[in-house]
Amino acid sequence: MKQEVKEILANAMDVDIDYFTEDNAGDIYEFLSCEVTVQSEVTLENRWWNDTEIVVQVGDFFIAYGDATTTGDRTPCEVGYER
Helix, strand or coil: CCHHHHHHHHHHHCCCHHHCCHHHHHHHHHHHHHCEEEEEEEEEECCCEEEEEEEEEECCEEEEEEEEEECCCCCCCCCCCCC
16 A cells, blocks of 8 residues: 555544554554545456445545455356256
8 A cells, every 4th residue: 555545544533654554454444444435436347246446535535455255146056957
């Protein structure tokens, strides 16, 4: 994560800049997913998931991050095909 983005998020989340570690990735993701989504676009379609790029507004700034969503499709085993 770029330093400028860390500073923007640290200010918005009211945390210290050292907060941005892998251990806190879930909290950061939760914060971003609660912000106002400006744009969401599927960038790559796969069989069971789609890669998505999401842009959110945090204060006066726009931050883009990648995510993945399931397609809701079931696996071959789930629909009764045996291996």
